[in-house]
Amino acid sequence: MAAKILDGKAIAQKVRDEVREGVARFAAAHGRPPGLDVVLVSDDPASVTYTRSKEKASNEVGMRGRLLTLPATTTEGELLARVAELNADDAVDGILVQLPLPGHIREQRVLDAIAFAKDVDGLHPVNAGLLAMGRPGAIAPCTPRGCMRLLAEAGVEIAGARAVVVGRSDLVGRPMAALLLAQHATVSIAHTRTRDLRALCREADILVVAAGAPGLIRGDWIKEGAAVIDVGLTRNEAGKLVGDVDFEAARERAAWITPVPGGVGPMTIASLLETTLRAAEARVAAR
Numbered sequence: 555m556a557a558k559i560l561d562g563k564a565i566a567q568k569v570r571d572e573v574r575e576g577v578a579r580f581a582a583a584h585g586r587p588p589g590l591d592v593v594l595v596s597d598d599p600a601s602v603t604y605t606r607s608k609e610k611a612s613n614e615v616g617m618r619g620r621l622l623t624l625p626a627t628t629t630e631g632e633l634l635a636r637v638a639e640l641n642a643d644d645a646v647d648g649i650l651v652q653l654p655l656p657g658h659i660r661e662q663r664v665l666d667a668i669a670f671a672k673d674v675d676g677l678h679p680v681n682a683g684l685l686a687m688g689r690p691g692a693i694a695p696c697t698p699r700g701c702m703r704l705l706a707e708a709g710v711e712i713a714g715a716r717a718v719v720v721g722r723s724d725l726v727g728r729p730m731a732a733l734l735l736a737q738h739a740t741v742s743i744a745h746t747r748t749r750d751l752r753a754l755c756r757e758a759d760i761l762v763v764a765a766g767a768p769g770l771i772r773g774d775w776i777k778e779g780a781a782v783i784d785v786g787l788t789r790n791e792a793g794k795l796v797g798d799v800d801f802e803a804a805r806e807r808a809a810w811i812t813p814v815p816g817g818v819g820p821m822t823i824a825s826l827l828e829t830t831l832r833a834a835e836a837r838v839a840a841r
């Protein structure tokens with residue numbers, strides 16, 4: 555059986571269209587559009603490109619998107635002062651500080667300083683804690699939310715399914731496991747110390763891989779009929795973007811699979827826009 559392809563580009567466009575409508579409704583009701591501020595403290599070309607595309611995407615759906623670029627020499631104190639300004643600005647609904655930060659800045663200090671109601675990355679301990687507890691109102695990180703939307707669009711049954719998440723990062727693995735658990739999957743989290751990863755993966759009805767290790771997951775590790783979500787995105791020696799799953803072999807066994815590129819990648823920014831709209835709605839509802 556050749557797997558059906560989960561077309562992240564098409565689904566991301568659908569999400570953006572939904573967000574555009576929601577933004578117009580929000581702006582009509584509240585006299586201003588939702589505001590997203592992306593803070594970049596780096597001149598790394600990949601981060602510059604990535605943050606510019608976040609700014610552009612937010613403006614394209616009608617938000618007030620702004621990219622604040624600070625020099626790599628910015629001190630932790632200066633960055634914390636900018637975050638405090640954004641926290642206090644009522645026109646700002648979402649704050650995203652692009653990672654990684656320069657080595658002289660303590661990332662955790664900065665992420666913890668973002669008002670959690672504006673933490674559209676879902677990296678504040680309050681949001682991570684609410685999500686881990688399965689409580690409503692948590693802001694979950696964008697990439698795992700995008701993965702959940704892909705599964706929903708495919709009509710994959712999550713309740714009762716065996717799900718395996720490979721990777722335990724704050725941005726993907728842990729929140730992904732929490733979102734699957736909240737929808738009643740039986741979830742295992744695998745990582746670099748996991749014994750017999752192959753045997754674990756072969757049990758997975760839903761396999762989400764976010765290890766950043768190209769080719770880690772071989773075709774014969776896939777359970778027949780599984781849904782395979784590949785979050786990995788690495789540029790190989792030939793300059794080609796590749797995922798963590800051996801796509802050609804895996805597609806022979808899976809029922810659904812995401813390509814790389816064009817699977818999870820496009821969903822991340824679309825999910826960020828959706829999260830920002832929701833954060834704006836939640837802030838005005840809390841007044």
Ligand code: GUN
Nearest residue numbers: 650651652653654675725
């Ligand atoms: N760097 C790469 N991906 C991300 C992300 O999703 N959020 C932040 N803040 N930084 C990143």
